[in-house]
Every structure is written in C-alpha cells, then in structure tokens.
Amino acid sequence: MDSDGDGIGDLNGITSKLEYLKDLGVTAAWLSPIFKSPMVDFGYDISDFFDIQPEYGTLEDFRALIKKANELDLKIILDFVPNHSSDENEWFKKSVKREKGYEDYYVWHDGKVNAETGEREPPTNWLQYFRGSAWQWVEERQQYYLHQFAVQQPDLNYRNPDVVAQMKRVLRYWLNEGVAGFRCDALPPLFEVRPDVQGQYPDEVVSGATEDTEDRDYLTTTYIENQPETIDMVYQWREVLDDYQRIHGGNSSVLLIETYSPAWFTMQFYGNRSVDGAHLPFNFNLITVMEESGLSASNVQKAIDLWLQNMPAGRTANWVLGNHDKRRAASRHGKEHIDAMNMLVMILPGASVTYQGEELGMTDGQISWEDTVDPWGCNSNPEIYEKYTRDPARTPFQWTNGTNAGFSTGSKTWLPLAADYETINVATESETEHSHLKIYKSLVALRRSLKTLQNGSTKYAAITEDVFALKRSLSGDASLVYVSNFGTADVTINLEEFDKTLPASLQLLVRSLESNKKEGVGYATQDLLLSAGEALVLSTE
Template sequence: MSVTGNQTVIRLRLGLLTLLLFAIGQGQGCQVQSSGAAETKDWWETAQFYQIYPRSFKDSDGDGIGDLNGITSKLEYLKDLGVTAAWLSPIFASPMVDFGYDISDFFDIQPEYGTLDDFRALIKKAKELDLKIILDFVPNHSSDENEWFKKSVKREKGYEDYYVWHDGKVNAETGKREPPTNWLQYFRGTAWEWNEERQQYYLHQFAVQQPDLNYRNPLVVEQMKRVLRYWLNEGVAGFRCDALPPLFEVLPDADGQYPDETVTGATDDPDDRDYLTTTYIEDRPESIDMVYQWRTVLDDHKRIYGGDSSVLLIETYSAAWFTMQFYGNRTTEGAHLPFNFNLITVMDQKGLSAQTVQEAIDLWLKNMPAGRTPNWVLGNHDKRRAASRYGVDHIDGMNMLVMILPGASVTYQGEEIGMTDGEISWEDTVDPWGCNSNPDIYEMYTRDPERTPFQWTGGSNAGFTDGPTTWLPLAGDYETVNVETELAAEHSHLKIYKMLVALRKSSKTLQNGSTKYLALTEDIFVVRRSLANSPTIVGVINFGSETKTIDLREFDKNLSGNLQLLVRSLASTKSEGTTFSAQMLSVDPAEALVLTTQ
C-alpha cells in the first residue's frame, strides 16, 4: 500500500513551492558534479532494484496465485536482465484483506506463497546467482488477526497499549458515543473502529482490519526491530519500508483528546481522505527518528556479522522538505534511499513533457542533501503501469532516463517489456480501496489494473500458471506483449532494457560521471554524463509529436562533431553503431536515443 491518490497532489504543491526557489529557465540546464573517476561506491548506490509483486509474478503449483517457488524458478531471468536486487512485496502470513499488507505473523510466510523452507531455498538460489533479496517491511500496522492485537483487545499485560486506543467522545445532542476525531483512512471513511470487547475505538489509517501500531510504546519499537533482525539473519539484503507518513500521529492534549483535521476543499466526497488535511496524522518528526533507529539496526548487523551493507528504502510521497530528512543528518545515518516518486507525481499533475521531466529531476537533485544518493522510480504496485501513464511509445525513453541519471533505479515488474494496465471490472475488483467505493467510482481507487499477472508467454494464461484461472484477469495484450515474444524479436522493449542495464553496469561514466540535463525545448529533453578520460554518454528524448532537429552545442558547447548511437527506442528507424552530427541531430516523435562520443 502507499500514500497515494489525490493526496499526493496536495503534498506536491508544497514541494513545487520549494522548487520555485531553484527554478531554472530554458537554456540554463543543471550541472551535478561527480567526486571523480576513482570513487568507490557501495553496491546499492548504483543498483538496479526490481520490484516483484509475488501474487502476480509466477505461479508454481497451479492455484492461479504467484508464489515463492515461482519466483525462485525465474531468478535466472532477473540475472539475465542485469538486476542487482529483487524487492518482494509482502510475503508474510496474512488474511489477505490488503493482499499481504495486513500481517498476522511477521515471522512466518503466507501459506499460499510457500513455507520458510521455500523462502530459504529462494535466498540460497539468489546468492548462487549473486542476486540480493529485499523484503517489504510493513511497520505502521498489523492485521487484526495478529496475536498482538488479540492480546491488546483483552488488555493482556505488556500489550495494553500496543495499538492506538481511545474512548471516543459522547455527542452532547444525541448522547451517543462517537469516534474521537474526524480523521479519515486511506481506503475511504473514518479512521476509527469501535471494538465491542475492549469498549474502545482503535485507529486504522488503512482498512478496518489493519489497526495502527503504537510507536509511542517502547515495546512496539523493540518488537519491530526484532522483526528486522529476524529476517536479516535469514539472509535478506535489506528492506523497503512501507507507508512511513502515517507512522506517528500527534500527541493528545492534557485531557487525552486529539484535534480534528480541517476541510481542504480538494473534493466534495466526505469519505475521501483528501476531504481533510492530514496535519495531525502524517509526516510527524518522530517518524524520521524511527527510520534512523532502523538504520542503526542494519548497521549493527553488518558490524557484528560482516558481509555487504543491508539497504533501507523508504516509501513516502511527502513533500521534499520532509522526505529529504529520511536521508539522515550530519551526525546520524538515515535511509539509504528514500524513494523518489517525482517522475510519477509531477507527471500525474502536469502531464509528460521535457519541461515536466526537468521539474521532476530538479525537485529531487536540488533538494537532496550533499553526499547522498539519488534514485529514480517509474511505477509500483500502487500506481497505474508506467506504459499506461506515459504511453507505450515513451516507455523506452523513460527507461533510458532512469538508467542514465545518477544513482539507483527501481523497475516494477513488467516495465521492462512495456506491460500496460489490465481492464478490471467491478465484479472482478478485489483491492480494498476499490471495494470500499462503488461501481460508479471504483476505477478512481482500485489498484488491481497494475497488479495483473506477469506476461511470460503468449500461450495459456500468459505462462503465469499451469492452472485454469488467475487470481486477477490477465491484461488483454498478453499475446503480443510478453517475455517470450520480446526475446525472440530482433528489437523489443525487453532487449532495449537489457542493453541499458548492461551499459549502466559497464560504463564508468554512468557509474561515476557528472550529470547535466536540460529541457532543450518543450519536447526535447537531453541528459549528459561525463567523466575525465572516459566516453561521454548523452540521452536525447523527444516527448513531442513532431520531428525536431537540434544542435546539442546549445546544451553543451563541448558536444561537437559526431556521436555514435548505442541504444534506440523501439520505433526508431536509426541503427545502433551509426554516427550522427551533434550539430544537426534529427529526433523523430517519441524517439529516444542513447549516444556516445567516439
């Protein structure tokens, strides 16, 4: 799950106000210097992370649901792609109300995904292939079927305040007990639920079945650190931390009461979370400190047991002023990589163009603390697929962009083959966000379309399962958009992706070079990576509908003479290995090119 939806637009406005202070006009560009060719980077600083949604990746037993053995069987595919680390969305024991984000046992595997032995076999195979496995850490809440919650309901010793409980308040006019505040959950409706047995309300910022843990209780803090240590000892290489903004809520006043949020005016729907502000239930400073504590757990594990660094990736759609604090400060290390969603949020608000791409990059690089590592994300299991949002014609260009820019990149399964959203009817909808709405508006909320099964072949059930059905309907284009077809093709999204990853891993320039980028025109975006005594790499993307001839000297006076084409987008008619004049480079509509100095 994620802090997604229209709320991101409200937060983005805050970030864009910061951006205005750094705004650069057309023709100026932005220069980011490297620290030199001899720089040694840790594995995660230039890693290619690949997100697997286990339920939809590969089914090994014919039940129509992806599983751990299915993932293990496809690790060689990831190795062939050039992936550094695979991040698995939650695989822990769960009633599956929110498909794994409602965890009933943080120390065991969901049975329909497999067993602990299956997980250990996956880790063993991954290590043989020199692949790292990252797990999804879900700290904000548990399932209401978790033993911790059951004990808290009964007020058992040590668990009385494991969750956020409140008596509520009595309506003076009706005499009836009501929730303590007007706070709203992400999945529509009140964020408070009455528990008859305990005779109190509990806070749930997601589904009713996902009660919020109380991080003001030291026992909860230590318990979740225990979760991290447990899986580190099982051989994982780190964690992606889910939904950090709501981890803490404001402290109650002297009378034990919480404040109400105010109406935003962003929507007329009183059940939509965007109807109210989230001043008191998101982006609290305590969340920053908690991430610092988790980083210490990871660093301590390396100090004690040795081996490679374990990585901490943080999910937040918050404004830049808050997000950048997750990196750490002068005295304390924080997350290795707070996820950078700007290539999603800026485009969702303003559309795709060279100018908005520059805005998205500026918003991160101009706010990022010195000495930290950037990262670039095109999509995930909570957002419409990248090819559907940007357009299939632009998926190669966007993949080029995130591979050329400095730092780490994250690919959501299917982006490498240009997968698009599936068509999911109201009757087939299973996502709680969609199910909590109605047939007229569910498409605004459901995340099912981006979670359809991975398309391995054009055959029965897209090669995802040998069984008769799939847990979600397949996307309609699986017969032509799939791994088998694209591997066999002379030129395909998949082959372009593999070329990009291989270039990134082999190029000292892309590993350590300085960066310059610019929206040369409204449609043409250019990025250059350069390093002393190494070939310069240049990416050129046309986001427009007309052919443009450009002079790259307007972008960088040193780009004169000829450039050799290394990688081209699928529709490009140019040929790899051909040289082109930097002074008169013709770029067709939706064409994307990666070139190098000779």
Template structure:
C-alpha cells in the same frame, strides 16, 4: 560511517538556463553495492505460480531468478510474503515471523535465498511497520488488555455527542481506503485507529515495547539472509500527541474534493509526517548497521516509501551525526507527471525536485512505477516506455523497476465484479476505477500461451491484461528488437559505464518538448540522452546545450520505433528526432 566518508561530495549549479549540472569532485568514487543498484520489484502474487492455484508463490520466484540475473538486476524486492488474511494482499500481516501459506513455507523462502546467493542476487523484503492485521495475536491480546499489550495499538474512548448523547469517533480523521480512520471495538469498548483498512489497526510507536518488537522483526529476517528492507507507508507511522485532556485535534477541509470519504477531503497535518517518524528510521538504520558490524558481509539497505514533500523526505537520509535510510524513494517522475502531464519541462522539474534538494554526499534513485500506481506504459503512453526506462537507468544513483516495465506491460481492464483491491471495494461501481489498484497487479506475462505462462492451472487470481499474446518475455526475447532487449541494453550499459557510475550530470530543455541529459567523466566517453516528448518532429543542435559537442555522436541505444541505426554517427548540430523518439549517443 566508513562508507559515508568515501562518498563523493556533490555541488549543484544551474547552467546557462539549460537546467542543472551535478558535478563530481573526483573522477573515480568508491561506491557500495546499493548506490548504483538495479532494484526490481516483484509482486509475489502476480509474478509466477508454481503449483497451479493461480496465485504466484516463492517457488515460482525461485524458478525465475535466472531471468532476473539475465536482465542484470542487482536486487529483487518482494512485496509482503508474511502470514496474512490477505484483506490487503499481504499488507495486513498477522505473523511477521512466518510465510503466508499461499506463497509457501519458510523452507521455500530459504531455498529462494540460497539460489539467489548462488546467482549473486540480493533479496529485499517489504517491511510493513505502520500496522498489523486485526487477526494478529498482538491485536487480540490488546483487545483483551493483556499485560504488555494494553497500548500496543492506538486506542481511544471517543467522544459523546452533546446533542444526541451518542458515542462518536475521537476525530474526523480519514483512512486511505475511504471513510473514518476509527473503528469501534465492542469487546474492548474503545475505538482503534486504522489509517488503512478496518482490518489494519495502527501500531502504537509511542510504546517502547512496539519499537523493540519491530526491531526484532528486522533482525529475524536479516539472520535469514535478506539484504535489506523496503519500508512501507512511513508518513502515517506516528500521529500527533493528544492534548492534556487526552483529545486529538480534528483535521480541516482541503477543498480538494467534495467526497467526504476521500482522504484528500481533509488535511493530514496531525496524522502524517511527524518528526518522530524520522527518528524511528534512524533507529532502524542502526539495527542494520549493527548486524553488519557483528556478522560482517555486505551492507543491508533501507529503502523508505514516502510521498511527502522534499522538506520531510530528505530528512530520512540522515543528518550530520546520524545515518538514516540509504534511499528514500523518489516518486517525482510519477507525481509530477500525474499532476501536470508528461512533457520535457515536467520531467526536468521532477529531476530538479530531487537533485536540488538532496543533501550532499547522498544517493539519488529513480522510480516510474509500483504496485500502487497504474503501469508506466499506460500512464506515460506505450510509445514513451523506452524513454522512461532510459531515464531511470541514465540518471545518477539507483534505479527501481516494477515487474513488467521491462517488457512494456500495460494495465489490465478489471471490472467491478472482478475487483478485489480493498481501496476499490470500499467505493462503488461508479467510482471504483479511481481507487482500485488491481489493473497494475495483473499476472506477469511470460509467454503467449495459456494464461500467459503465469500458471499451469485453469485460472488466475486476477484476469490477464489484454495484449499478453505479443507483450511477453518469450515473444520479446525472440524478436529482433523489443522493449525487453532495449531494457537489457540499458542495464548492461549502466553496469559497464564508469561515466554512468561516477560521472557528472547536466540536463535541460534543448527545444520545446526535447529533453537532453549529458553524463561525463574525465578520461571516459561522454553519454548524451535525447528524448522528444512531443508529437512533432524536432531538429536540434546539441551544441546549444554543450558547446563541446560538435563532432559526430555515435548511437548506442534507440527507442523501439526509432528508424535510426545503432553504431552510426549522427551530426549533433542538426539531429532530427521523431515524435516520442529517445536516443542514447556517445562521443566514443
């Protein structure tokens, strides 16, 4: 591919015990738009309501595109907007070719695309390939074994219990939303596989008709003017082939939990991360590249959701002969901290896991939150939200922001009575908080007024999060300093700095709890990031990390509670960092 040949070749090396150094072979690189893009995830149901029903919609998004433009966003990724019974709030699609009526119409979508293009913003859609809704016409036809749809889904007769004579599911496989991954269909007299909710039957990608159908979905929306797709839930796309007798193997217990309904109770060896999944992503990339070749225009991007280990995730990028996903999502800044807690060494570990495993010539990306994870400010601590936003903007590659991270939104407090997420609803009042994703999906906070400016109606589909009176766009826009203004400064720096777009990267631990990142480029200013993840004041000598950094460093951007002054020079040989303080300095 032409753009592939232009990508810079990277060489990794470990430097002086200070972490990793990522070097460029040239001082300038020609990059496609997505390689340094700022992606902004919108959860449509919670972004902006235009008609007073308490549910966000397409016209609400269109009305706020200028806000995204002002932020400096490159592309907005919309969680699913397609026709759906809303059991899983859009991730259970009944018609892949039309818009959910709660969100608007196809004409509303076209108006959104038109306005986005006027503002030079790109729109990315959520592609949900693993399953459909059980209300899809495809599934209804498959239940009836109509010609061409007999094997559209994964069906099985099940097993007969030798002791009781009762029919049982084919395997012990578990779904993500708790309980068996198999459901009996009385009309068809077979079980169907559903790795998510009962209402989300898994499509059968070993059927070429399904493969062709989903490619038609991609082409349809490309023709409507979208700039790419975020592909949801790729690990379970394929399950292992059955044996000669048509039987699937059981998974074994992990020992990770005593809860037999929790997916972590069993391994997922046979129902996730099959090699055919990698090839399917390569086929989808061909669809996107063919569209550009035929119709011209900018590249369309393919982003892949995978929480898999590096050995599997990195294959999505492609190989020597085939292009794959442009950006397999990098969740290491989420998962490592979930497992081990927030610290400088754990952040370094998360960065290492991606950059040290990423194939040469590929583009990294950095993510700290999404609609499936508790909000970044709640997970990391509100005092660290500026530092985490600095990381995703300063590290090389593309950045991804989930709506609300720019203003420091925190989780909502959702009671059992108000819980609507199927993952939480499939549990019980004693444990639902472990599973529900409602807290990170509360309505966006635009103002301090009624319903946080999200709707003019009397109520919202989920309760508002506490603190919206001060944590909102209106208040933070008018404040002298705020998370929002810091975020906008970060995006502006990232877009204007050749060092951040093309420079080399070195990072490591300066003192206990202090992370340092250096971005440098020949004939351009060097940028230095310092973050104190600890609870005590630290005085550091930056020259211990880089012997060339001995002259005063000028402060560009500081975290909200920092008492230092932008535009002031600071001595790198003796620089004091308060707890949770994060700074970006420059040699310029």
C-alpha cells in the same frame, strides 16, 4: 510465477525464475509482503510477522529462494510493513482484551459523546486511505482504534517502547534468514500527533482538494502524517541493520523507504551529519509530477530538480517509474514513451528501481467491478471504483504468449491477464530483434560497463517543452547524451545549444522501439531529427 497451479504467484515460482532476473542485469529483487496474512490488503495486513503466508509457500521454500539467489549473486529485499498489523494478529487480540503488556500496543481512544444526540462518536474526523473514517469501535474493549488503512489494519502505537522493540526483532529475524534489506512500507502515517493534556486529538481541516467527504484527500493530513518521530524511527532501524553487520559480518543491508512526502521531510530520511538513515528514500517525482500536469520535457526537468537540488551531499539518488500502487508506466505515459522513461532512469545518476513488467512495456489490465479485489476499489462503488483500484497494475507477469501468459498452469489467475500479453511477454521479446526487453538489457549493460554512468557528472535541460536532453561526462572517458521527444510531432534540434562542448557527430548506442535510426551510426549534433516519441542514447566516442 505460479509453481503449483492455484493461479497465485509463490516463492517457488520466483525461485524458478531467478535466472531471468540475473540475465536482466538487476542486482536485487524486492518482494511484496510474504508474511502470514488474511490477505485483506494482499499481505499488507500481517497476522504473523515471523511466518510465511501458506499460499506463497513455507519458510523452507523461502530459504531455498535465498540459497538460489545467493548462488546467482542476487539480493532479496523484503517488504517491511511497520505501520499496522492485521486485526487477526495475536498482538491485536491481546490488546483488545487489555492483556498485560499489550494494553497500548495499538492507538486506542474513548471517542467523544455528541452533546446533542448523546451518542458516542470517533475521537476525530480523520480519514483512512481506503475511504471513510480512520477510527473503528470495538465493543469488547469499549474503545476506538486508529486504522489509517483498511479497518482490518489497526495502527501500531510507536509511542510504546515495547512496539518499537518488537518491530526491531522482526528486522533481526529476517536478517538471520539471509535477506539483504528491507523496503519499508507507508512511512508517512507511522506516527500521529500527540494528544493534548485532556487526551484529545485535533481534527484535520478541509483541504478543498475534493468534495468527496469519504476520500482521504477531503481533509489535510497535518496531524496524521510526517511527524518528526518518524524520521528518528528510521534512524533507529538503520542502526539495527548496521549493528547486525558489525556483529555478524558480511555485506551491509539496504534500507529503502516509501514516502510520498514533500522534499523537506523526505530528505531527512537520508540522515544528518551525525547519524545515517535510509540508504534510499524512494523518489516518486517521476510519478507525482507527471500526475499533476502530464509528461513533458519541462516536467521531467522539474522532477529531477526536485530531487537533485534537495538531496544532501554524499547521498545516493534513486529513480522510480512505477510500483504496485500506481498505473503502469506505459499506461500512464503512453506505450510510445516507455523506452524513453527506462532510458532516463538508467542514464541519471544513482539507483534505478524497476517495477516488474516495465522492462517489457507491460500495460495495465482492464479489471471489471466484479473482478476487483483491491480494498481501495472495493470500498467505493461501481461508478467510481476505477479511480481507486490498483488492480490494473497488478495483473500477472507475462512470460509467454501461451495459456495464462505462462504465469500459471491453473484454470484461472488471481487477476485477469492484461489484453496485450500475446505480444508483450518475455518469450516474444527475447526472440524479436528489437524489443523493449532488449532495449532495457542494453541500458543495464551500459550502466555496468561505463564509469561515466557510475561516477560521471550530470547536466540536463528541457531544450523545448517537448525535448529533454541529459549528459553524463567523466574526464578521460566518453560522454553519453540522452535525448527524448515527448511531443506528438517530429522536431529537429541542435544539441550544441544544450552543450557547446559536444562534437559535430554523436554515435548512436541505444534507440527506442519505433526509432528508424541505426546503432553504431553517427548523427549530426547540430541537425538531429527526432520523430514523435523517439528517444536516443548517444556517445561522443
């Protein structure tokens, strides 16, 4: 929400809409980076970790946000960006000049001299996320620096104890300002492999995933991602949070970790028998599995299996449908399936993570090459930018069907609005008898009121390639059954084949938008007709 008419959302705008979050039923809000930044990568290039980006507001505005959130019993979680800083950060400027204490704050290297041409070249063939070499030459220092993201985002050197201590100071600073925890950005590349005795790094090998030699996927990431030291660093950050609570009292703070790593690595973030790690390493399986082979009941089962069958005992699961880096869930899975996916993450055990707009069924906007601002897209070209740009999923939130969807009173918004804002918005869906928003609120209400969803056991299965069923049960309480048809044709199913303990009839609690069934009515367990795209939450009571 934009409070001052410049077309950009800001802290005061968020504060003015906190009641919406409270009414929605969420308990915590994670903000994308709000720290001072040149905004090359929209705040993920931080020039000052201890100050607020002026176009978002001031530190006093942030304190007012925290105060209002506390009054509403809402938690505010900040986006902690540990892997890199902006090249405009004072730390980097001092490192370029080799000032004392900052010489090795970043990952520097002399590079190589080509034996045939005599010219200096980057030390390795490593590629950045935003296309092209991960190394940049600095004439003043006469060395290359590593940047696994944009060239303006130099990688911090976590093998330097001063860097480790500095980033812990960042955490404590914002804990002092009243934040309830951190979402830690881009953990896989935090450490790269150690250089050999000659100080050289190894080249990555060609992966075979693409023929585009500028694309990061052209090479493997064996040496630049998922190093064991990254796990230990998360344990250290958890210790900072736990020590802070022990010293200052109050509620515990939460640590959320972004990682698209394989299960064997991701699950280590939770901790081990002797130490705690992240409360929630983000679970992107409902994104990544579907990206590989599409939405189907069998793929939903695969995504759930990958987490629940690998998660350490005593830890909390979590389910993520989308975020600022991926196409919106309604655009990826189809608008007809957004209710089914929201139901799924609410009925599964653990924490659910909602990207803004998923509760409305918001879809991606259409962003032209001329309007593209995401560096991932800008580093490509007009022919291929749509493959890389994340702008379509970042279009302004849709509050009303009025000017600028109620997001801003300005003449222009920072990104063009999605085309469907006149029908998909908070005001319209609040006034409509049956809407995505009201379905979402019904699901949150169930989670908050039913012990079965808080503590019950879980059973699930792909009944067919198209139909997925999930049961939550708790002794002494009613069981809940979720069932969804991800196919394109109507189908009749027998839920007793999924669970023989189910009664002959189940009462409908929540239905997807296009379902013509009625809440409060009983439906036969053995002969349940599901139309294409229909999803239901039913009760044994």
